Amino acid sequence: FKPEAYRRAARSIETLTEELKAVADRKELDTIPGVGDAIAEKIQEYLKTGGIAYYDRIRSEVPPGVLELMHLSGVGPKTARRFWVELHITSPKELREAIDTHRLDGVSGIGPRRIELLWTALGPTAGSAGARIPLTEAYVVAQRLRAAIHAVGRIERIEIAGSVRRRRETIGDLDLLVSSPDAKRVFDAVSGLPGVREVLLRGETKETVRLDRGLQVDVRVVASDEFGAALVYFTGSKDHNVHLRTIARDRGLKINEYGIFRGAERVGGATEDEVYAALDLAWIPPELRENRGEIEAAAAGTLPELVTEHDVRGELHWHVPPDATTEDVEATLAEARRRRMEYVGAVVAGTSLEGGSVKIGPGALRRLGELHGKRPSGMPSVLLVGEIAGTGAGPEGIELDYLVRRPAKSPRRASRKASPPTLLIAHLDPAASSTGVGTELRAAIDWAAACDAALEVGPGPCRLDSIGSGEVRARKGTLAIPTGLGGPPDDPTFPVALGLARRAQASALQILNARSRVEIERRLLPRTARGTTSVRTQA
Missing domain, CATH: 1.10.150.110 (DNA polymerase beta, N-terminal domain-like)
Incomplete structure (x- = not known):
């Protein structure tokens, strides 16, 4: 234990x-x-x-190579210990030599098929099966698999489960849950997809495959009346599920991936709501399911109200491509309209990440200038943005609504009365955004507070992860969620950024671009001109 x-x-x-x-x-x-x-x-x-x-x-006391053995697919602690203690194999290299010299032939419990699987695990991608990959990468793969399975037909429901659904920053494997009357058809489609290297397991209700990149994918086909229970179970986390089962046991119930039972009688399981309701709990958002007090909050009716995709009302940080044309601007604004955005902040001046000047096509710049300050029927407002490093003044020669600043190593305290105002702090040093709560992150939060600005949450080494976002929220700061506006159709930026903000328990009141166009425009006024109009404030 x-x-x-x-x-x-x-x-x-x-x-x-x-x-x-x-x-x-x-x-x-x-x-x-x-x-x-x-x-x-x-x-x-x-x-x-x-x-x-x-x-x-x-x-x-343990040879370091024994731990490396445990990273191989199919080798757990007991097998690694047996290799070490009984067979004197203490590393993947020695295991390969043992197979080459037939030392494993005839060993009890290690038959020809097991040796073949070990050899496969030791291949060119050995060790990659146990590696974790970024959520952004896993999300794209999972969505493509989901779409491919859905295209098979006869699919009643399909959901991505596991760590991807909980929006963990890194992912070890993928879990997809399918409700379909034809499991064989689903599994045949999965095993035949491009990028699937091998089928590790196929049963009546589960298939496990490994992709070319080494990522393992588990696809389970379940009955429709079991789907909710299975979705709770395979979403996790493990500790969350253990806590739920303990509550169920205390109430004389049994809960597993097949449903909720009182003795032999099924009392629910078709939906997640049924599972939680059977335990007198409110439905718990997947991002919170880590057994960190969310079950107690669900019982008491005090779960936080998390930001949703419908709360996000605009994009504050659209990098206009340097070769963008008038048509590209129109297409991006049309996309923003379809997504019901009220405003789009377009970076049109300042210094680029590479150190040079921000450059965009003359046609695109002209069209953005024409739309600036106007609100064609149904179209989002265009806000012109400058991006700079440190605490210097904004670019001259162009009317800007606000600035996006990249933190300096030792920033001076910024003035909240500066014009144009600083609305967003972006492109953080990776040491501040992805290594927990340290000195660099605290400095960035302090600087954002000094500027009365928000910090970006989202994928990538220069945005905040859920831990950093949680620290901003705890310190009454404000976050901004990038929307991926203008990106490719499968751009994971928005769903991942939204999930990380939700994992940090952020509400819409703590998200700058969840505010309306009127609120944003009022915030851009000089502080002396803002008057006393009531606006939504942070809880």
Whole structure:
């Protein structure tokens, strides 16, 4: 049980929305699910010394190559230990040599098929099966698989589950759930898709394949009256599901991927709402399902009201392509109209990330200038934006509505009265955006507060992840969600950014571009001219 105890504590710590040291300083480590006295003591030791003596001791007892063996597909802790203790195989290289020299032939429990699978795992992509990939990449792959399966026909429902649905920043494998009367047809379609390297498993209700990139995909076909229960189960997280099962057991119920049962009687499971309602819980958004208090909140009716895609009302940071034409501008604004956006902030001047001047086509610039300040019927307002680094003045020679600033290493305190105002802080140093809550992130949040500006959440190393976004929210800051406007049809920017904001428990009130055109335009007025008109304020 000890390894599982450490894994549970690690999962809880990984999903914290604040720095672990802050929890330790408040002497509240024991409030983290899975962290008892012994683990809390080791956390304190690590925070003070940067190491854990117990970990160093047990790691020294195990050859490092044994851990590498466990990264191979089909090799778990027990098999790796057997290789090490019984067969004196302590690395993938030694396993390959053992297969080459037929040392595994005739070994009990390791038949020809198992040897073949081990050899496959040791191939050119050995180890990649266990690697985690960015959510953006996994999201695109999952959506393409979903579309391909849906095109097969006779599909009643299909959903992406697992970590992708919970919007974890990195993904280990993909889970797709399908309701269809013809599982064989679904599995035949999946195994025949381009990019599928091999079929690892096929049964009556489940097929597992590995893609060329090493990513494992599990496709399950379930009955329609089981779909909700299966979706809860395979969305996870594991700790969330364990907590649900404990509540069910205490009520004389059993809950699993097939439904909710009282004895032999099925009492629900067709929808997720049925599953949670059977436990007297409100439906819990997937992004929150980490057993971090969301179940207690659902029972008490205090779940946070998260921002939704319908709340986002505009794009504040559209980089107009340098070769954009008048037609490209019209097409992008038409897309914004279809998506019911009220405004589009187009970057037309300033300094590029490469250090030169922002350049766009003359036709595109002319058309944006013509539309600036006008609101053709049904079309979004065009706002002209300058992008600069540091705290310098904005570009001259063009009327701008606001600035997007890239943080300087040691920024001076910015003036909120500057004209044009700074509305957005973007392109963060990766050290600030993706390494938890540290000095760099705090500096960026402080600078955004000094400018009365929002910080971008979303994919990529220069935007905030869910942990950084949670820190902004906790410190009463404001976030902005990039919409991917003008990108390709399968651009994951918006759904991923939205999911990360939701995972950080952000509401619409904490999202700058969830505000109306009128509110944004009023915010752009000089502070002395804003008057006393009531606008929506942050909770």
